[in-house]
Amino acid sequence: MELRAAVRSLAEKEIAPYAAEVDEDSRFPQEALTALNASGFNAVHIPEEFAGQGADAVSACVVIEEVARVDASASLIPAVNKLGTQPILLSGSEQVKKLVLPAIAAGEMASYALSEREAGSDTASMRVRARLSGDEWVLNGTKCWITNAGVSSWYTVMAVTDPAAEKKADGISAFVVHADDPGFSVGAKERKLGIKGSPTCEIHFEDCVIPGDRIVGEPGTGLRTALRTLDHTRPTIGAQALGIAQGALDAALGYVKERRQFGRAVGEFQGVQFMLADMGTKIEAARHLVYASAAASERGDARASFMASAAKSYASDVAMAVTTDAVQLFGGAGYTRDFPVERMMRDAKITQIYEGTNQIQRLVMARQLLKG
C-alpha cells in the first residue's frame, strides 16, 4: 500500500532517530510533530470540507501503526488528534466543527478529557461540573490522565450539567475548551512506565468560562458521544499496539540473524524459530482484527462496538506478549536501554489500560454477545 510505504519512510527517517532520546529524557517528540504536520499525517481523518485529508478509518490506523512501529509516544499525535476530535465529528454543531477541525488539520493538537481521579472505568461518576450562567458555560473541577495536555490547544471535555438526572449518564454534556480560555490550566506531568514522550497531566477548571455555543451536541448527550467516540478510536489503539509489536518483531528478527552462540546464529535454533513464528502469527491475526474493526466503525456496522473492543484488547495483549518475547530473544542485551525492545515492552503496557482497560473491553463484548 502506497500510504504505508510513505508513512514508514517518514517514520524511519524523521521519527525513529529520536525515539530512544525522547524516552530517555521524557520529552515531547517535537521532531515527530514537525514531520507529521509537514506531511499531513498528523490528523488524516479530518474531512476535506474542514481542510483535512478525508482519509478513511483503515488509513488512519495504518498511519498510527507505522508511527508506533518506531515510536509509540509519537503515534499518540495522530491517535489522540482523532480521539479529541471524534466527539465533534459525531455530535458537534457546524460552528464547533469549523472552529476546531481546520485548526487540527493545520497542525494544532486536540485532547480528550473523560477520566477523573475517582472516575476511571466508572465514567458516569465524574464530578467536573459545567453550569450555564447567562449565555456562557462555567466549568469547575479536575480531569486527570489527559494525553498530550499542555501541547494540545483544544480539549473535548465531558462534564456534569444535570447532577439531579435520574440516570447519571443523562446528566453529562460535552464541551470544547481552548488552552487560552480563562480558568483553564494544566498540572504537572505524570511520571510513567512508558510512552514517556507523550505528556499525561491533570487539567484544571477554575471558574473556566466558555461561550454557550461550545457545547458538543445537546445537553445530556455528552457521555453517549464520549462512549460512541471509543467505537471509532479503540481500533486506533489496536493499531498502535500492532505497530509496537511489529517494531519489536522486526528488531528481534534483525538480532537473531546477527547474534551467534554455539557457533551459529541464534535464529538457526528451532526453539527460537518457533517463538518467531508464534509472534508473527499473533501480529497478523491482530492486524486483521484491527482493520476489520476500523472498517466496521467506518460503515456504522451494528457490531462496530464489539469489534472495536475485540481489536483493542486482542492487539494490546498481543503487543504485551510479543514485546516480552522480543526482550527474551535479545537475551541480556534486551534488558538494557542499548536496544529498542526494552522501551517497546514498557510502551506496550499502556495499550492494555487506556481507552478502557482490557477488563472493561471484555465487559463491553460480553454485553453485546448476550444481547444477541
Ligand SMILES: Cc1cc2nc3c(=O)[nH]c(=O)nc-3n(C[C@H](O)[C@H](O)[C@H](O)COP(=O)(O)OP(=O)(O)OC[C@H]3O[C@@H](n4cnc5c(N)ncnc54)[C@H](O)[C@@H]3O)c2cc1C
Ligand atoms: C498514560 C495514560 C494516558 C491516558 N490518557 C487519557 C486521556 O487522554 N483521556 C482520558 O479521558 N483518560 C485517559 N487515561 C485514563 C484511562 O482511560 C484510565 O486510566 C482507564 O480507563 C482506567 O481507569 P482507572 O485508571 O481509574 O482504573 P480503575 O477503573 O480504578 O481500575 C482498576 C482495576 O479494576 C479493574 N476494573 C474496574 N472496574 C471493573 C469492572 N467493572 N469489572 C472488572 N474489572 C474492573 C480495571 O480493569 C483495573 O484493572 C489515560 C491513562 C493513562 C495511564
